[in-house]
Amino acid sequence: MADKISGGCACRAIRYETEADPIVMLNCHCRDCLRAGGAGHGAFVVVPKAAVRLQGKPRHYKTVGAAGRAVERGFCPTCGSPVTVKLERMPDVLGLLAAGLDDPARYKPAMDIFTDSAWPWDHMPPETQKLPQGLP
DSSP: OOOOEEEEOTTSSSEEEEOSOOSEEEEEOOHHHHHHHTSSOEEEEEEEGGGOEEESOOEEEEEEOTTSSEEEEEEOTTTOOEEEEEETTEEEEEEEEGGGBSSGGGOOOOEEEOGGGOOTTSOOOTTSEEETTOOO
16 A cells, blocks of 8 residues: 555645555646646646545536546635546546645656647656557
8 A cells, every 4th residue: 555645725725635556647738737737737646536535625617628528627715726636537536636745756757648739848757658649
C-alpha cells in the first residue's frame, strides 16, 4: 500500500486523502484543462474513487470532453481552487489536482496526454510517455 496522499484547496475548506496507490500521474494538455487551470497543462494524480476520503463539498461544473463524454471539475466554492476531476468514461477513478498536494514532491508524472494541443512553450519531461490524442 502507498503512503498517504493528502491535499486540498487553498483555504483548506476542502481536504482529501487516500492510502491507495495512484493509478497514474499525468499531465493533460487538452484545451479544457488549459483553460480550467490557467496554465500550460493540468497535472493530475489519478486514484480509485472509492479510496478517497473527501472533507468539504466541492462545487462542480460539467463540460464534454474530446471523447464526447462528461468531464466534471470540482472546485472550492470559497477560494475557487480546482481540486478534483471526474470522468464519465472512467467512473471508478478520481483525478486529484497535483497543485493541491500537501507534498508536491510526490507528483511524478508518467505521461503527457493530448500533446497535439500542447502549448509550444510548455516543457514536457522527456521521460514521460506522450499520447497525442489522450487515453485510448
